[in-house]
Amino acid sequence: MSAAETGGSQVKSAVRTVELLEYFAHRPGMHSLSSVQEAVGYPKSSLYMLLRTLADLGWVETDATGARYGIGVRALLVGTSYVDGxxxxxxxxxxxxxxxxxxxxxxxxxxxxxxxxxxxxxxxxxxxxxxxxxxxxxxxxxxxxxxxxxxxxxxxxxxxxxxxxxxxxxxxxxxxxxxxxxxxxxxxxxxxxxxxxxxxxxxxxxxxxxxxxxxxxxxxxxxxxxxxxxxxxxxxxxxxxxxxxxxxxxxxxxxx
Incomplete structure (x- = not known):
């Protein structure tokens, strides 16, 4: 893979990450994988991996079943730091x-x-x-x-x-x-x-x-x-x- 291709892939992942966080920020509560996929249009397999990564990092939270997703506490910390600074x-x-x-x-x-x-x-x-x-x-x-x-x-x-x-x-x-x-x-x-x-x-x-x-x-x-x-x-x-x-x-x- 070329450097240009790698750079393009990295930018695409960043855009998808931001779009997901904004999706959750505008829709309080927990959402199923299928409802998120229907809204954002990403392939379900890559969407699942991205959600699991964000959940592991604290940007997304899951319910007790692990099948529904919502905004995580780290988003609050970033928002608070913006206002505080x-x-x-x-x-x-x-x-x-x-x-x-x-x-x-x-x-x-x-x-x-x-x-x-x-x-x-x-x-x-x-x-x-x-x-x-x-x-x-x-x-x-x-x-x-x-x-x-x-x-x-x-x-x-x-x-x-x-x-x-x-x-x-x-x-x-x-x-x-x-x-x-x-x-x-x-x-x-x-x-x-x-x-x-x-x-x-x-x-x-x-x-x-x-x-x-x-x-x-x-x-x-x-x-x-x-x-x-x-x-x-x-x-x-x-x-x-x-x-x-x-x-x-x-x-x-x-x-x-």
Whole structure:
């Protein structure tokens, strides 16, 4: 076998390994070999050997029967090290704490990854009724205030290149037409913040601002509040607090 052939084979194996880990990351729980094979399309024999290798290394776990597979603990360790070592997350901690105190609501710092946003840091609501939140959660950008705030830092043509004409619907309020979303992004640019009007989770409204330490922006911060608790005065408090947080984060990240 030639060096070129060996190199090609090694790259192919690496790609398959990453694709498998991403498959499990997007589908919590345990999965049979046949269901994984149907999704990824690899030959069953080579898929089995790859899964067994990943299981031996701790990247994949098996159930008691050894016939079902899921994401392993080593993936958590790598994800944690990414967040722990991220300079923006470290610089943002005091601002996120202050924003949480000022609003008493759930706060997120997130990063744009393709057409999704990924939560990097969270501050839980100080109220009993609190929305589900966790670091590492991935959500479609078009259905969140975080994502819309970040998409608004791109041009209309760039957004068209990023998103398909028809967008996934998460709730009855989700914008599913790309051109309608682009029209809303015009308003986001003018007002400086984005709003998720129960487009990702029913009963929850979110406000988000991009952090412009680079252009287009890749990070944003948001505040989520149950609609039942949202008054005009509280909404104004949230917007003012987000603008203050954006300015503080811009200063904190200016050298990154």
């Amino acid at each position: 991220d300079e923006v997350v470290a610089a943002a901690r005091p601002t996120l704490d202050r924003l949480s105190d000022d609003t008493t609501e759930t706060i997120h710092l997130a990063r744009l990854d393709g057409t999704d946003v990924v939560h990097l840091a969270t501050r839980q609501s100080q109220h009993y009724l609190r929305p589900f939140a966790r670091v590492g959660r991935r959500l479609p950008a078009h259905s969140t205030s975080l994502g819309k705030a970040l998409l608004a830092t791109y041009t209309d043509d760039q957004v068209r290149a990023m998103l398909p004409p028809t967008l996934a619907q998460l709730t009855e309020h989700t914008l599913t037409d790309r051109e309608q979303l682009i029209e809303e992004l015009h308003a986001v640019r003018e007002q400086g913040y984005a709003v998720d009007r129960e487009e990702n989770t029913l009963g929850l409204r979110c406000f988000g601002v991009a952090v412009p330490y680079r252009a287009p922006a890749r990070d944003a911060v948001s505040c989520s509040v149950p609609v039942a608790r949202l008054t005009p005065a509280h909404e104004q408090t949230i917007r003012d607090a987000l603008f203050d947080a954006r300015d503080r984060l811009t200063l904190a990240t200016r050298r990154l």
